[in-house]
Amino acid sequence: MSKDLPKSYNHADYESAIYTRWEASGFFDPDNLPAAEAGLPGEPFTIMLPLPNANAPLHVGHALGLTVQDILTRFARMRGRRALWLPGTDHAGFETQVVFEKKLEKEGTSRFKMTREEFYKACWNFVQENKHLSEQGIRRLGASCDWSRNIFSLDPEIVKVVYETFKKMHADGLIYRGNRICNWCPKHQTGLADLETKYEERIEQFYYFKYGPFVIGTSRPETKFGDKYVVMHPDDKRYAKYKEGDKLNLEWINGPTVATIIKDKAVDMEFGTGVMTITPAHDAVDFEIAERRKLDIEEVIDKRGKLLPIAGEFVGQKIMDARSLIVEKLRAKGLVDHIDDKYTHNVQLCYKCGNLIEPQIVPQWYIKMTASFTDNETKQERPSLRDMAVAALDTKEVEIVTEKFEKIFRHWMANIRDWPISRQIWWGIPIPVKYCKQSLESLPRRQAGKVESQACGQPVVDIENKIDTCVGCGGGVIADPDTFDTWFSSGQWPYATLMASDAKKAAVGQPANDFATYFPTQVMETGWDILFFWVARMVMLSYYRTNKPPFAKVFLHGLVRDKDRQKMSKSKGNVIDPLGVIDMYGTDALRFALIFSTAAGNDIPLAEDKIKGMKHFANKLWNIARYIAALGEPLTTAVPEAKTPADQIILEKLNATIIAVTNNLENFRLHEAAQSLYDFTWHEFADIYIEATKTQLLNSESKNFTIQNLYYILNNVLKLLHPFMPFVTEAIWSELYGQEKLLMVEPWPVTK
């Protein structure tokens, strides 16, 4: 019986209905897959959806990641594996707070005009809305993820796992509270990790001031009020007559002062005059010298970037406003030696707002990255977190697809420093620590050089929020006001999600063995821009907590750029909206265009022409099916018969294509798999073989096996293409064979 199909494939007629059928089938949940039901469970295949941030709509970069992950998941599923693609959303602490604060700003308010509770609730609602939108977008991309396990990083079950890790690390001595200089963003009022700052080259003035008998250089006159140490290199012959510890009386900005000579090798003799004064509270290098030499540390600038009383008449002024006034005053006092107008240097900026980072001394929680430790439970000696991660690469327990990124990863690991995990923001997981109230109040928190635990014992980790009495003095306690760096929780994602899933199941009396079954995961697919932020942390934390790698392979995709290789940005107007593209050309066209000509990790130029071309490909496939369907039913669709030379050639090429596609998918060469499918389908199958069948079909002897071969090849092509173009292939499949059998769970082709 022949079928009449419409002349061209109209994606809008099929996509949403097909997704609904997939979802209703229950096969996104691997526990429902036929093999598992039949008591023949395939090997699990797990992949975690990398956390779309709950603060922004999907962009084309998400579309790429989702496509790659869906291809891998569908491929695994069709090969009989229990494929679990676990979707989730990250609260994305700082990122979301920044976005939400901008929104508040537009509405003429700010978080500082709200209570913390009000802010948190408003932010929660904002995130829920966006989360819903993202999830709809993910569905439109055809993502075959298991919504029954959908999870949010602020779900209590996740928070519990995160807290347990914190407690264990604290018990193991890997976490400490450091009262050190950190990267402080005066706009966002929080400390930031080095990764969360960026550098920008600027040409500014460099000032040379007379400091007693010396000339000192500085780019930041506004920090110089409290300077009382003058530092030079011990081998600098120019200053040999000054000895360590010598005191000098001299005139400075706000009057006479006493300076102490310090000799330290941290000074670069070649730079400036080889003499500097130090400002330990607002400069990392100066702080390091002061800490090492036990020098006094005095704050000059407050957390909002205004001068403190030590600045005398300048108190309360913003540092940038004060700078020129201070220079004028020094000039009036005859203390300006000269000024270099063309001083090129790099300034450190907040990666979000681009404001200058103001180094400040703020107590923060840190994780030791390079210290080996004794596991408090097992009493076993274990290597440092860094060393565990590097060992994972050495043993190939974790492999990063494309060597280039492995090198970058190792380089970063070699230079890693302790990770500050506390943030002074409100949107996030609170740090589960209590302090003695009395000691906190008697010692103003965040006062430079003081640690709040001095009065009454140590801070106490309280993950169940039960402690209300200070163990030292018996008085009240105060909860740590800070939240975790988002990456501390998302860094635990691969195991935390599965542990949390078990906790949820156990709570309703279901068998809970997700962690046992689906961990470690097989693949982590994400953009290279979060290799350090996320991938590195997952590897370290997973080995720490589970003794296992979080995933076997890391597949890093590149940035999607426009056709001229420009970064997509709203201001350039070159942003491709994935949902708009889907409306116009269909999901399959977008997916295939994204995958088609890119290697792992390389940036992807995406032009509308390419997407359009792939829509043509979907239509070509549709018309191949239409041609074949019109020929009527075959005797069998399972056995090909190579009787004519054309048959032989096409069946050989099909076998070669099956092998190539399978092999390329196994090795993450998705673009090569896509290219060979495109080429085979269009130029071998359609252009050559189908043209040849027009003659073969005229002959009644060859008609039957020709129809048989056409179906056989079409079926295989549909299966091979399904991971890449799930909608059009499923649409054709159901037009041919009805809606009962889903292509999604058909077995993967094998060669005949």
Add this chain to the structure above:
RNA sequence: GCACGCCUAGCUCAGUUGGUUAGAGCAUCGCAUUUACACUGCGAGGGUCAGGGGUUCGAAUCCCUUGGCGUGCACCA
């Protein structure tokens, strides 16, 4: 400064461990016209694989070098 990568057709890019005549999409040009599909088919032009040197029977691919472009990390007052 430390590290990494890239340079292949007009444009955007593929090219796995070295192995036929170096490929695709788009663009260009010619031909075909009620065809499963114009969202088409057939065909053509277009490359010193950045330059130079080396290893090899053989190099876009490996090594050295020069030039150009880019990225990550660090960062000096």
